[in-house]
Amino acid sequence: MKSLLEIRKDLHRIPEPGFLEFKTQRYILDLISTLHQKNLEVHTWETGIFVKVNGKNPSKTIAYRTDMDGLPIAEETGYEFSSLHDGMMHACGHDLHMTIAIGLLSHFVENPIDDNLLFIFQPAEEGPGGALPMRESELFQQLKPDMITALHIAPEYEVGTIAVKEGLLFANTSELFIDLIGKGGHAAYPHLSNDMVVAASHLVTQVQTIVSRNIDPLDSAVITIGKITGGTKQNIIAERARLEGTIRTLSPEAMVKVKKRIESLIEGISSSFECDAVIDYGSNYRQVDNEPELTREFIQFAQQNSKVKVIECKEAMTGEDYGYFLEKVPGFMFWLGVDTAFGLHHSKLKPQEGAIQYAVDLLIQYLTFKGKHK
Numbered sequence: 001m002k003s004l005l006e007i008r009k010d011l012h013r014i015p016e017p018g019f020l021e022f023k024t025q026r027y028i029l030d031l032i033s034t035l036h037q038k039n040l041e042v043h044t045w046e047t048g049i050f051v052k053v054n055g056k057n058p059s060k061t062i063a064y065r066t067d068m069d070g071l072p073i074a075e076e077t078g079y080e081f082s083s084l085h086d087g088m089m090h091a092c093g094h095d096l097h098m099t100i101a102i103g104l105l106s107h108f109v110e111n112p113i114d115d116n117l118l119f120i121f122q123p124a125e126e127g128p129g130g131a132l133p134m135r136e137s138e139l140f141q142q143l144k145p146d147m148i149t150a151l152h153i154a155p156e157y158e159v160g161t162i163a164v165k166e167g168l169l170f171a172n173t174s175e176l177f178i179d180l181i182g183k184g185g186h187a188a189y190p191h192l193s194n195d196m197v198v199a200a201s202h203l204v205t206q207v208q209t210i211v212s213r214n215i216d217p218l219d220s221a222v223i224t225i226g227k228i229t230g231g232t233k234q235n236i237i238a239e240r241a242r243l244e245g246t247i248r249t250l251s252p253e254a255m256v257k258v259k260k261r262i263e264s265l266i267e268g269i270s271s272s273f274e275c276d277a278v279i280d281y282g283s284n285y286r287q288v289d290n291e292p293e294l295t296r297e298f299i300q301f302a303q304q305n306s307k308v309k310v311i312e313c314k315e316a317m318t319g320e321d322y323g324y325f326l327e328k329v330p331g332f333m334f335w336l337g338v339d340t341a342f343g344l345h346h347s348k349l350k351p352q353e354g355a356i357q358y359a360v361d362l363l364i365q366y367l368t369f370k371g372k373h374k
């Protein structure tokens with residue numbers, strides 16, 4: 001098999017949108033076909049893959065999950081192995097997550113442990129969300145793991161550092177799409193039109209008051225409008241405008257409240273600007289809730305390793321549909337330090353590649369420990 005660094009480069013070149021990870025799936029299946037097949041069961045699910053490594057004397061199944069999709073970002077890293085797909089980039093580390101899974105898989109195929117291992121290559125983490133339908137699939141019910149682990153790269157920590165906490169790690173999320181529909185017309189006759197650029201501008205500003213005025217300051221929420229589109233030409237009054245964003249909350253209750261407030265602000269805009277409004281919440285992710293006992297055991301395990309710096313971190317407003325796996329299967333997620341100046345979802349994100357082998361080594365030790373019968 002190629003080296004893990006080469007595999008990461010190959011995967012980095014072919015970022016694909018959620019549920020369109022055809023090349024990525026093919027690439028991983030081809031790699032898997034070069035491994036010893038004796039202990040392996042391979043199943044495809046949509047553009048994802050389940051790979052089971054049968055244990056020597058199994059009493060349980062331990063899963064490791066990786067996401068697979070890229071983001072619609074035009075890459076600016078300057079890598080010689082930059083994305084070959086225009087306007088798409090692995091800017092959230094899924095190329096590293098997959099490479100780490102492949103490193104673990106190739107190790108455990110040669111060195112099976114007592115228990116079964118299940119590698120879950122999950123599509124569409126960035127949206128619309130592959131974890132929930134994958135978890136609900138018949139295949140998952142058959143292969144159902146007894147515990148699950150996953151990691152996410154963290155630009156802010158050095159290589160050699162992991163960050164984790166018991167309980168809530170990542171927020172509840174909901175996508176947000178709002179269409180405003182008014183009446184277009186000539187730029188010189190505003191009184192004969194309902195201008196949706198002006199209505200959208202008011203709405204963006206009003207939405208900013210929800211976090212500061214409606215959410216308990218000791219709870220937390222984020223509302224980000226990441227994209228606005230509207231109108232057709234500089235001298236035509238815009239008939240339509242569209243806002244696209246995301247809502248993040250630490251508690252499910254705050255999510256309900258934010259949505260209620262957005263809906264009443266939209267009603268106000270609709271009545272004051274005499275326009276129609278359509279709201280769509282797209283995909284919603286459940287919070288990532290780390291199971292306390294397993295997380296504490298993992299922290300203690302990692303702390304015994306002199307090569308690992310363990311930070312007990314705070315929760316983050318990032319979202320992860322991995323939360324849906326954790327809803328049904330006990331387990332945890334942790335941050336893996338990759339020490340890079342640009343953050344997640346940035347066109348210049350350049351994770352330190354040394355983190356790959358570091359994570360593989362740590363997880364080999366941990367999974368061997370968890371899957372060994374005492």
Ligand SMILES: CC(=O)N[C@@H](CCC[C@H](N)C(=O)O)C(=O)O
Pocket residue numbers: 092125126127152173174175245246247283285317318319320321344
């Ligand atoms: C780790 C990470 O960055 N995850 C994404 C998940 C996206 C959820 C959904 N598409 C949304 O935008 O609400 C994140 O943006 O946190």
